[in-house]
Each structure stands twice: as structure tokens, then as C-alpha cells.
Amino acid sequence: MDIYQTAVRPVLFSGLKADPELLHQRSLQMLNWMDAQRDRPPIRWLHHQLQQAYCIQPVALQQTLWGLSFNNPVGLAAGFDKDGLAVGMWPNFGFGFAELGTVTLHAQPGNPKPRLFRLPSDQAALNRMGFNNQGAAALAERLSRRRLTAPFAGQTSQNGLVAGSIPIGINLGKSKITPLEMAAEDYVGSFRLLKALGDYFVVNVSSPNTPGLRSLQAADQLERIFIALQQENDAQKPILVKIAPDLEWDAIAAVIDLAQAHRLAGIIATNTTIRRDNLITKQIAATGNPVSEEAGGISGAPVRQRATEIIRFIYQKTGGQLPIVGVGGIFTAQDAWEKITAGASLIQVYTGWIYEGPWMVRRILEGLSHQLEQHDLATIADAVGLSA
Numbered sequence: 001m002d003i004y005q006t007a008v009r010p011v012l013f014s015g016l017k018a019d020p021e022l023l024h025q026r027s028l029q030m031l032n033w034m035d036a037q038r039d040r041p042p043i044r045w046l047h048h049q050l051q052q053a054y055c056i057q058p059v060a061l062q063q064t065l066w067g068l069s070f071n072n073p074v075g076l077a078a079g080f081d082k083d084g085l086a087v088g089m090w091p092n093f094g095f096g097f098a099e100l101g102t103v104t105l106h107a108q109p110g111n112p113k114p115r116l117f118r119l120p121s122d123q124a125a126l127n128r129m130g131f132n133n134q135g136a137a138a139l140a141e142r143l144s145r146r147r148l149t150a151p152f153a154g155q156t157s158q159n160g161l162v163a164g165s166i167p168i169g170i171n172l173g174k175s176k177i178t179p180l181e182m183a184a185e186d187y188v189g190s191f192r193l194l195k196a197l198g199d200y201f202v203v204n205v206s207s208p209n210t211p212g213l214r215s216l217q218a219a220d221q222l223e224r225i226f227i228a229l230q231q232e233n234d235a236q237k238p239i240l241v242k243i244a245p246d247l248e249w250d251a252i253a254a255v256i257d258l259a260q261a262h263r264l265a266g267i268i269a270t271n272t273t274i275r276r277d278n279l280i281t282k283q284i285a286a287t288g289n290p291v292s293e294e295a296g297g298i299s300g301a302p303v304r305q306r307a308t309e310i311i312r313f314i315y316q317k318t319g320g321q322l323p324i325v326g327v328g329g330i331f332t333a334q335d336a337w338e339k340i341t342a343g344a345s346l347i348q349v350y351t352g353w354i355y356e357g358p359w360m361v362r363r364i365l366e367g368l369s370h371q372l373e374q375h376d377l378a379t380i381a382d383a384v385g386l387s388a
Contacts, residue, residue, distance in 0.1 A: 002359055013120060019286075020125075021116040024080075031086035035146075038088065050092040054362050058369045061096075063381045065323055065345055066238035066265050068167045068199055072096035073340065073368070073380055074361050077327050077348035078171035078202065078242075082133045084142050091166045094361035099348065100139065101171030102204050105189040107135030108176055111209060114286050115296070118354075121280040123331065125351045127272070128296030130209045131173045136190035139170070143197040170198035171242070173207065180212050183221070184228040191232055201237055203229065206244035206271035208297045214244055219254045226262040238265035245270035245306045245328065252310060256317055266323035267314055268348070270307045272297025300351035304329025308342050315343025315388045331356055333367020340368075341386040 037043040061072040075097040076090055082101055090098040110132025117126040133139070172194075178186040191201060203225060205216040216222060222241070229239055241264060243255055259267055276292045279302060284294050307328030314324050326344030330336050331352040339347050353360055368380065377383055 002357060005357055008357070013118060019114060019116075020118055021113065021129075024116070028081060028085045031089045035086060035088040047092055054092065054094040054358055056094065056362055056365055058365060060372050060378065061365060061368060061380045063345070063379065066200060068097075068238070070096045070167060070346065071165075072365050073344075073346045074336065074364055075099060075169075075325070075346060075348045076353070077350040078102055078169075078204070079127075079129070080350050080353075084139050084146075087143065087168060088146060093358055094365065095166060097167040097169065097199075097346070099169035099171055099202065100198075101133070101202070102131050102173040102207065103133050103136050103139050103170065103190060103194070104131050104173050104175040105136050105186050105193075106175040106177055107138065108132060117284050117286055117294070117296075119279065119281040119291070119298075119300070120355075122298075122300065122302055123329075123351075123355055124279070124281075124298055124300035124302050125354070126284070126291065126294060126296045126298055128209045128294075131176065131207065136172075136193045140193045140197060143168075143194070147197065167199040169200045169202060169240075170194050171202040171204050173204045174210060174213055174216070176210055180215065180221070183216055184224045187225050188228045188232050191229055195233070195235060195237055198237065200265065201229075201239050202268060203239065203241045204271070206242050208244070208272060208274045209295075214246075217243060217247065217251065217255060219258055222255065222258055223262070226258060226264065230262055240264060240266045240268055240325065242268035242271055243310070245273045245303050245310060246275065247310075249313065252313060253317060256314060256322065260318070260322060264322075266325060266345075268325040268327060269310045269314060269344075270303065270328050272299045273303045273306065274298070275302075278302065299328070300355070301329045301331065304335065308338055311339060311344050312342040312388050315385050320385050320388070330364075331360070333364045333371070336364045336368060337371050337383070338387075340380065340383050341388070343385045343388045345381070345384050 063070050076095050078099040078101045084100045111128050111130035115128045172187050172190045174183045174186050207213055281291050283290055311324050311326045324344045325346045326339035327348040330349050336347050
């Protein structure tokens with residue numbers, strides 16, 4: 001029996017009637033405290049218990065991308081831990097990697113509250129957070145302090161389960177106060193502060209919650225950003241771009257061409273959607289407004305199919321030569337398998353993890369291992385693009 005789904009989630013979602021963002025921040029603060037106290041015997045024991053409950057290490061799920069070793073293909077998506085508060089805790093929940101941010105050059109409070117809403121009938125969330133974060137300098141300082149005691153990648157124990165043993169990505173966004181014509185300089189400013197501290201980086205031009213940001217997905221705008229970042233990228237860190245599910249096929253093709261021309265490491269498909277069709281939810285209870293009138297992006301199950309279609313399109317157009325990180329509506333091992341066989345080398349979860357709870361990652365990994373056995377495949381890399 002999953003105690004999260006039977007007891008904890010009903011209280012969090014319905015019983016407390018608390019603001020989802022407040023609950024989210026309280027959870028991060030608790031995880032931050034646990035990470036900071038990890039050397040104290042009682043907390044060290046708790047870390048061990050989390051690892052025993054949530055972590056498995058099937059050899060068949062390991063792979064290497066961009067020179068980085070991934071114990072498994074399931075990562076935590078950007079947006080959950082914007083400021084890296086719980087960076088040392090994510091391995092304990094079974095994640096194979098984690099992506100921090102979105103972080104901007106200038107600290108910013110984000111959009112007015114309330115700005116995060118659950119849509120349980122749709123297994124979805126609506127958010128218009130607006131890149132609220134403490135800024136690139138603050139994240140750099142936090143990661144620098146933590147790395148003195150636990151490097152993020154490459155430091156493993158005999159069982160591979162130590163805090164900091166997974167690759168850490170950093171998702172970069174444009175500051176709201178920065179004019180669109182200065183976007184490239186803004187992204188480079190964040191990258192310059194953080195480039196020694198992340199294992200890979202993501203250009204986020206696809207959030208619907210910063211005015212004008214999605215216009216940067218246009219080829220001429222995006223090329224300026226890619227050129228500027230690669231000029232700064234003296235250590236040749238992997239740089240990816242995250243795209244919206246609402247792009248037309250020709251626009252996606254243009255992004256692919258640019259990514260290949262400027263030697264990007266891959267594409268993350270996809271961000272949240274601004275579409276509202278086919279939602280069961282008609283009204284946001286917290287505001288009393290129709291969901292069609294609420295600004296923000298929808299994540300979770302409603303974006304699942306479109307994200308998978310885009311992954312397959314990218315894989316087919318590139319012949320599988322440009323790695324894809326699949327994200328959008330992953331709740332089960334079957335959801336993960338569909339993304340991987342469509343062409344994703346790695347996958348990320350966020351909304352699904354909120355709904356399914358901390359045992360979700362382990363269930364997905366067990367399910368993926370079973371799928372490999374069923375298809376007589378030796379490694380997860382052999383499954384990438386199987387149905388594309």
C-alpha cells in the first residue's frame with residue numbers, strides 16, 4: 001500500500017486547503033534542513049532509510065551522455081527546486097539526475113500570488129510562477145558552498161547512493177527586467193556565474209509566464225543566444241534548449257536546425273502548454289475564474305501526448321543524432337517507456353511526482369527494467385527510438 005496516495009495526498013490536496021506553493025516551499029525548506037544536517041547520526045540514518053525505500057540501481061538502466069554518467073534515465077524537472085535548496089537530497093529519492101532553476105541573472109519575485117493551482121480531475125497543474133528565484137549569484141554561492149563537502153557528480157560510494165552522486169543541470173531563463181533585445185547578454189551573465197557549477201545547462205525560452213519570452217524561440221532570436229553562450233562556453237559544458245509544446249512543426253524544425261548548427265547537446269521536449277481544450281476542469285476553485293481565463297502553463301497529463309509526438313518528430317528528423325530529454329505527463333512506467341521508445345534518452349518528472357508521490361521513481365525504474373526484459377534488450381539505450 002502506498003501511504004502517500006492513500007493518506008498523505010488526500011490531506012495535502014483537500015484536507016488542508018493550503019496554497020500549493022506554500023506547501024511546496026515548506027517541503028523544500030525541510031529537505032534543505034535535512035541536507036544541511038546530513039552528518040548528524042539521526043539524520044544520516046534517515047538518509048539511509050530514504051535510499052533503502054526509494055532507490056534501486058539496475059545496471060541495465062545506466063547510460064553515459066555528454067560524458068556524464070546517469071545511474072538511471074529519470075530526472076527531476078526544472079521548476080521544482082529553483083534555487084537548489086534540496087540539491088543534495090534528490091539522489092535519495094531515486095532520481096538519476098536533477099535540473100535546478102529556472103534561474104535568472106537578476107533575482108525576481110515572480111508573478112502575483114496565487115500562481116500555482118492543482119487540477120486533480122485532469123492530473124494536471126496550472127502555474128504562472130514567472131521565474132521567481134533568488135538569482136544566479138545566490139545559486140552560485142549556494143552550490144559553491146555545498147560542493148566543498150559533496151561534489152555533485154563523480155563521487156560515489158560502493159552502492160552509488162551518496163548525496164551529490166548524480167548529474168546536476170541548471171535551467172537558465174531571461175530576467176523579466178531585461179529587454180528582449182538584450183536577452184543573449186542576460187543568459188550569458190547567468191551562465192558565466194554558474195558554468196563551473198552545473199554538469200549541463202538548459203536555455204529556457206519556452207515558459208509562457210515571462211512576457212515575450214516565447215518569441216525568443218524564433219530562429220533569429222535563438223541564434224543570437226546560442227552564439228553568445230557557446231562563445232562563453234570555454235569548458236564545453238553540454239548546453240540544451242527547452243521548447244514549448246505549442247510550436248508548429250516548421251518552428252520545431254527550425255530550432256532543430258539551429259541546435260545542430262551551433263553544436264547544442266540536445267533538446268528538452270517539452271515545457272508547459274497554454275492550450276486549455278479538452279480539460280475536465282472548468283473553474284479554478286481558488287479564484288472562482290474559468291480555467292480558460294487564467295493565465296499560465298498547464299503541466300501533467302494534458303501535455304503527455306503532444307510531448308511524445310514532438311519527441312518522435314525530433315528523433316526522426318535528426319536520425320537519433322541529437323539527444324532528447326522527454327518531459328510532460330509522465331506518471332507511470334508505461335508513460336516513461338513511451339517517451340523513451342519515441343526517442344528520449346532521458347526523461348524528467350515534476351507534476352507526476354506530486355500526484356504519484358516519492359515511490360513513483362522506483363516504480364518507473366522497476367517498470368522500465370521489466371520492459372527491457374520483455375523486449376529482450378540489454379540496456380535502456382537500446383530502447384531509445386524503438387517505436388520512432
